[in-house]
Amino acid sequence: MRTSVRTALRYVFLIIIALVVLFPIYIAVVNSLLSGQQIAHRPPTLFPLHPLWNSFSLAWSFGHLGTYLRTSVIVSVLTTLAALTTSVLAAYAFAFLEFPLKRIMFSLCLATLMVPAEVTIIPNFRTIQILGWYNTYPALIIPFAASGIGIFLLRQSFRQLPRELHDAAVLDGYGHWRFLVRVVLPLNRAMIGAFAIFAFLSSWNQYLWPLLVTNSDSHRTVQVGLRQLEGLNPDQQNIVLAGTILAALPIFLILFIFQRQLVRGLTAGAVKG
Amino acid sequence: MASTAISLESVNKRYGSTVALDSLNLQVEPGEFFVLLGPSGCGKTTALRIVAGLETPTTGTVRIGDRVVNDIEPKDRDVAMVFQNYALYPHLTVRRNIEFPLRARRVSSHERERRVMEVAESLQLEDQLNRKPGQLSGGQRQRVALARAIVREPNVFVMDEPLSNLDARLRVEMRAELIDLHLKNGTTVLYVTHDQVEAMTMGDRIAILKDGVLQQVGTPKDVYDRPANTFVAGFIGNPPMNLMPGELLGEPGMIVGIRPENVFLDDNGSIETRVTLVESLGHEHHVACRLNYDNETIVFVRVPSTVSQVPGIGESIRLSITEPLYHFDSVTLERKAIKT
Amino acid sequence: MISGRRRTRIRNSALAYVMILPAFVIFMIFVFYPLVKTFYLGMYRVPPFPGLPQKYVGLSQYSSVLSHSEFLTPLWDSTLYVLFTVPAGIILGLGIAVLAHRHLAGIRIFRTIFSSTIATSVAVASVIFFTLLDPTTGLFSYWIGQRGGVGILGNPTWALPAVATVSIWQNLGFAFILMSAALNSVPDDLLDAAAVDGASGTRRFFRITVPLISPTLFFAMIIGVISGFQAFGQIDLLTQGGPDGHTNVLLYQIYTVFFTNADTGTSSVMAVALFVILVLLTIAQFLLVQRKVFYADKR
Numbered sequence: 001m002r003t004s005v006r007t008a009l010r011y012v013f014l015i016i017i018a019l020v021v022l023f024p025i026y027i028a029v030v031n032s033l034l035s036g037q038q039i040a041h042r043p044p045t046l047f048p049l050h051p052l053w054n055s056f057s058l059a060w061s062f063g064h065l066g067t068y069l070r071t072s073v074i075v076s077v078l079t080t081l082a083a084l085t086t087s088v089l090a091a092y093a094f095a096f097l098e099f100p101l102k103r104i105m106f107s108l109c110l111a112t113l114m115v116p117a118e119v120t121i122i123p124n125f126r127t128i129q130i131l132g133w134y135n136t137y138p139a140l141i142i143p144f145a146a147s148g149i150g151i152f153l154l155r156q157s158f159r160q161l162p163r164e165l166h167d168a169a170v171l172d173g174y175g176h177w178r179f180l181v182r183v184v185l186p187l188n189r190a191m192i193g194a195f196a197i198f199a200f201l202s203s204w205n206q207y208l209w210p211l212l213v214t215n216s217d218s219h220r221t222v223q224v225g226l227r228q229l230e231g232l233n234p235d236q237q238n239i240v241l242a243g244t245i246l247a248a249l250p251i252f253l254i255l256f257i258f259q260r261q262l263v264r265g266l267t268a269g270a271v272k273g
Numbered sequence: 274m275a276s277t278a279i280s281l282e283s284v285n286k287r288y289g290s291t292v293a294l295d296s297l298n299l300q301v302e303p304g305e306f307f308v309l310l311g312p313s314g315c316g317k318t319t320a321l322r323i324v325a326g327l328e329t330p331t332t333g334t335v336r337i338g339d340r341v342v343n344d345i346e347p348k349d350r351d352v353a354m355v356f357q358n359y360a361l362y363p364h365l366t367v368r369r370n371i372e373f374p375l376r377a378r379r380v381s382s383h384e385r386e387r388r389v390m391e392v393a394e395s396l397q398l399e400d401q402l403n404r405k406p407g408q409l410s411g412g413q414r415q416r417v418a419l420a421r422a423i424v425r426e427p428n429v430f431v432m433d434e435p436l437s438n439l440d441a442r443l444r445v446e447m448r449a450e451l452i453d454l455h456l457k458n459g460t461t462v463l464y465v466t467h468d469q470v471e472a473m474t475m476g477d478r479i480a481i482l483k484d485g486v487l488q489q490v491g492t493p494k495d496v497y498d499r500p501a502n503t504f505v506a507g508f509i510g511n512p513p514m515n516l517m518p519g520e521l522l523g524e525p526g527m528i529v530g531i532r533p534e535n536v537f538l539d540d541n542g543s544i545e546t547r548v549t550l551v552e553s554l555g556h557e558h559h560v561a562c563r564l565n566y567d568n569e570t571i572v573f574v575r576v577p578s579t580v581s582q583v584p585g586i587g588e589s590i591r592l593s594i595t596e597p598l599y600h601f602d603s604v605t606l607e608r609k610a611i612k613t
Numbered sequence: 614m615i616s617g618r619r620r621t622r623i624r625n626s627a628l629a630y631v632m633i634l635p636a637f638v639i640f641m642i643f644v645f646y647p648l649v650k651t652f653y654l655g656m657y658r659v660p661p662f663p664g665l666p667q668k669y670v671g672l673s674q675y676s677s678v679l680s681h682s683e684f685l686t687p688l689w690d691s692t693l694y695v696l697f698t699v700p701a702g703i704i705l706g707l708g709i710a711v712l713a714h715r716h717l718a719g720i721r722i723f724r725t726i727f728s729s730t731i732a733t734s735v736a737v738a739s740v741i742f743f744t745l746l747d748p749t750t751g752l753f754s755y756w757i758g759q760r761g762g763v764g765i766l767g768n769p770t771w772a773l774p775a776v777a778t779v780s781i782w783q784n785l786g787f788a789f790i791l792m793s794a795a796l797n798s799v800p801d802d803l804l805d806a807a808a809v810d811g812a813s814g815t816r817r818f819f820r821i822t823v824p825l826i827s828p829t830l831f832f833a834m835i836i837g838v839i840s841g842f843q844a845f846g847q848i849d850l851l852t853q854g855g856p857d858g859h860t861n862v863l864l865y866q867i868y869t870v871f872f873t874n875a876d877t878g879t880s881s882v883m884a885v886a887l888f889v890i891l892v893l894l895t896i897a898q899f900l901l902v903q904r905k906v907f908y909a910d911k912r
Contacts, residue, residue: 165362
């Protein structure tokens with residue numbers, strides 16, 4: 001008897017919290033389907049009986065969401081691929097090769113974790129101008145094409161391969177590149193996937209840096225694009241919210257598809273230390 | 274044909290200040306099943322890895338056949354290795370695992386297929402070829418590891434405790450299989466183990482190492498019957514040889530050794546003892562007795578199960594002994610040959 | 614004569630450097646060089662009119678900027694922001710994780726919902742709340758009886774708590790996932806043993822669960838503080854530092870001084886200060902993580 005009351009109470013709490021958590025998202029969806037006048041109407045509409053879908057197409061073209069999303073996808077995918085490549089290579093060297101200054105160089109990689117990008121924006125902004133990269137893809141990609149955390153996590157993961165696998169490959173005559181491609185990469189898919197998702201999300205969610213180094217619609221990422229969108233008139237809030245939903249949708253999809261890797265990637269820092 | 278298959282000449286290996294191998298000399302004959310035996314940390318695995326080329330000796334010469342291989346890459350030494358934990362690639366099927374070394378050597382696919390099938394057949398792995406190592410039993414994994422070594426048709430096999438991860442029954446089975454395999458293809462094997470039973474049953478010759486120093490090399494019979502020192506005497510045989518202070522022809526400062534099977538329960542025996550422990554193994558009993566005249570010394574007796582009266586713990590019993598007795602210098606611990 | 618094995622060693626070293634090179638070139642250009650350069654820029658005073666040369670003033674600019682209210686007020690705002698976001702975020706995340714930890718029918722749906730805000734970015738969350746808090750059309754403004762005027766985000770008292778609330782909501786998914794993972798790592802047999810010994814649910818939670826997950830709590834606290842000091846997007850999208858500088862946190866101030874005022878000297882000094890604060894926090898995190906490893910070993 002007591003247990004069933006407690007279970008019921010637990011459900012009540014769970015439902016209330018779920019409603020609170022979901023409410024902003026729900027109302028954003030509702031308002032994106034209303035007209036500007038309907039949004040301002042009082043009492044407010046909490047369920048769109050006659051949803052209007054044109055706000056999405058308006059956000060896509062008039063609000064440039066299509067362009068922003070394309071830029072974001074290009075930037076995030078290329079940044080992820082680049083960070084993955086440089087991290088895998090460096091992590092392999094640190095895990096499997098002996099060379100002079102190895103420890104110092106690894107310490108330098110770890111030291112980069114102590115330097116958040118926010119701290120170095122002033123000289124980096126100048127570097128981008130000097131390189132002539134203002135308003136270009138390289139400005140959005142290259143500074144993040146190497147990752148201290150990526151090198152660290154992948155090296156840890158690589159080192160967990162049994163030493164005998166490496167010995168056996170050496171005896172069988174496999175060179176380092178072939179060992180990397182045939183053995184190390186396939187056996188570390190989980191960590192590589194987790195880091196890829198982490199890198200993609202970090203890149204996708206960047207705000208300050210893209211704001212600094214771009215000023216044209218053609219090279220604005222979607223996060224910064226939302227800033228442009230926010231500046232629309234109050235009676236165009238349906239378009240603002242439609243754009244926001246379009247901006248969030250890809251990540252919701254990724255979350256849905258890669259749930260496990262995502263959790264692993266996000267908690268990797270916490271678990272691995 | 275070369276006179277030796279593997280030879281180590283004055284091989285030293287140091288890691289910083291620790292000495293892993295101290296001036297090791299070994300000659301392995303072609304076609305021999307040669308066992309490196311010793312407790313963990315004695316340097317036997319280091320010696321094996323030096324032969325394979327996975328470690329470089331600090332000083333000394335390593336030869337495989339007639340060739341000095343110090344400067345030869347592991348892959349060019351024609352040595353195949355079997356690892357303690359199998360070292361199978363978990364993401365590859367059994368077939369891909371076995372042909373892995375052949376792919377590295379760019380053997381044609383036709384030839385690869387032929388050799389994989391041949392080896393798989395001889396090790397009864399035909400039905401497992403498309404499975405992954407994770408789906409195999411311990412014994413099957415061990416066979417795949419062997420297959421991967423054999424498929425290379427190397428000059429020399431080196432094996433690093435290949436049976437130590439198997440359960441007791443499988444180990445006995447695989448032991449027989451390995452001997453059988455060796456008899457069939459006659460390739461030189463350098464085999465590392467800490468298990469003296471494996472060494473005694475499989476080895477043509479055994480080298481016993483302790484703390485990086487070679488203690489003795491010989492056939493199983495040699496090392497059992499004529500142990501070079503107290504370490505070898507105590508390491509080989511179960512229960513180990515009884516060692517106690519004594520004298521030789523009136524000369525004190527000796528350690529006297531006697532094998533447990535040369536000690537007998539004998540009501541008329543001259544040695545008075547008290548039983549401290551009895552282990553029954555079924556086919557025989559191991560009885561540990563404390564000497565009455567020297568409370569420090571415990572003597573093990575092997576009692577066949579045919580003896581009906583097995584003494585109980587705490588019981589006073591008498592023992593008698595027969596030849597051979599072994600005598601060791603209590604300072605150098607070396608065995609003294611007795612002129613008789 | 615070079616022996617074959619030595620040649621291999623040299624070749625392997627060369628290979629290692631080739632593999633490390635791409636990452637290091639980027640680190641050098643975009644991490645280490647600008648870090649040093651920021652220190653250096655902080656020693657040059659920018660002239661009040663463009664075109665005049667910058668003047669070397671050494672560390673005196675550090676002492677003047679760091680003691681000035683244009684730095685101290687944003688530092689205080691950042692501190693307040695951290696105080697608003699971090700404890701509340703952790704307590705909510707942990708509380709919800711505890712509630713969703715028990716196996717109940719349909720619990721997976723709840724877990725998905727509670728994790729869902731992880732899919733929102735700072736910008737997405739900020740824009741959604743910006744519309745909800747809009748003084749004329751926003752639903753929240755309507756509910757608290759506000760029509761027109763400057764709204765919550767224009768209210769000097771409530772602007773910063775409101776921004777903090779947006780952040781707490783946006784980070785709730787992450788906090789929930791982190792705390793759930795921590796709860797899952799608590800061995801059931803310990804809790805069972807305590808239950809058998811007669812400990813109540815509350816007692817089990819505070820005497821067993823909390824100490825065992827304390828490393829994660831510390832971790833969440835440190836990264837919460839670090840990301841709190843890096844807050845930028847939510848300020849830029851919700852208040853632009855207003856009203857009257859009440860939400861002008863440190864990074865936003867750096868951005869304004871650098872980008873709007875073009876004062877690289879002053880903004881660099883502030884960036885260095887931010888760096889020092891974050892490094893101290895990161896060191897604290899490393900020390901705590903080491904303690905965590907120690908805990909785990911002892912268990």
